[in-house]
Amino acid sequence: MAVGYNNVDVEAATRNGIAVGNTPGVLTETTAELAASLSLAAARRIVEADQFMRAGLYDGWLPHLFVGNLLKGQTVGVIGAGRIGSAYARMMIEGFKMNLIYYDLYQSTRLEKFVTAYGQFLKANGEQPVTWKRAATMEDVLREADVISLHPVLDKTTYHLINPERLAIMKKEAVLVNASRGPVIDEVALVEHLKANPMFRVGLDVFEDEPYMKPGLAEMKNAVVVPHIASASKWTREGMASLAALNVLGKIKGYPAWGNPNLIEPFLKEDATPPAACPSIVNAKQLGLPSSKL
């Protein structure tokens, strides 16, 4: 069960009349929160400092001990401003008063409106307003942002989206976070970049050859690594299980596909019968499945 389905050959499934279900929506905030946690952990060197403390190396406050990056007033870059990317952007903007630069194939009007409104709120309170920019190219995001989080789907257009050339244009003290899919980053190139740029930091939830890391990554102090736990909250995992089970049940019962897979709340109510529909079938259109009325 997952929202990402890059590991499924949807074309082959469609050719064989097989419906492919996924679990959108219930992972959005949970995954965005983990990306925000990785951003903070990398920017403020939390894991390094924790290891230092546990090793008994702390012998008193020092002005230069584990100095990291301040987020307030800096720029957060989001590549892939869909459900999760937009939720992450809102957290970083509202939580840390960061400015936004994003790159997506589509305009995220709702996100832009949110930043504009929040900027006006800050201004009205005598504070520096936050700003947003939709970048014309991914390179613009990489050049300008202080913290960059990757949230696109994995496909041919996003495989090794972060490569040696693009790493080279990022700020030397940037923070890069990936809670999308491992192969979005060329991990061998990333290890080399981390070695050459000790102030560059990453927070990774996903890896190119999961469950393995590329040689050298585990030794890098400027990398925070966690084992694909972005959706690991109880509410989310229960929600994913419910949506997956209701997709299967819906197919068995011959129900239509739900009209708007971004609006899955009716399937999650504990005290009500779920709608007679499959919550999210990604190849519903291609299979010619009927769509339920909302």
Ligand SMILES: NC(=O)c1ccc[n+]([C@@H]2O[C@H](COP(=O)([O-])OP(=O)(O)OC[C@H]3O[C@@H](n4cnc5c(N)ncnc54)[C@H](O)[C@@H]3O)[C@@H](O)[C@H]2O)c1
């Ligand atoms: N680490 C985890 O546990 C975890 C959890 C949930 C989702 N994910 C991953 O996150 C991905 C995104 O999930 P979502 O629910 O936000 O999906 P979504 O479809 O809402 O958002 C994906 C966005 O990526 C954009 N995009 C596609 N190709 C692009 C490109 N070449 N350049 C820039 N943007 C591009 C799309 O336009 C879309 O806005 C999933 O497909 C999955 O791979 C990982």
Ligand SMILES: O=C(O)[C@H](O)CO
């Ligand atoms: O795509 C997904 O849903 C995740 O990778 C699993 O949580």
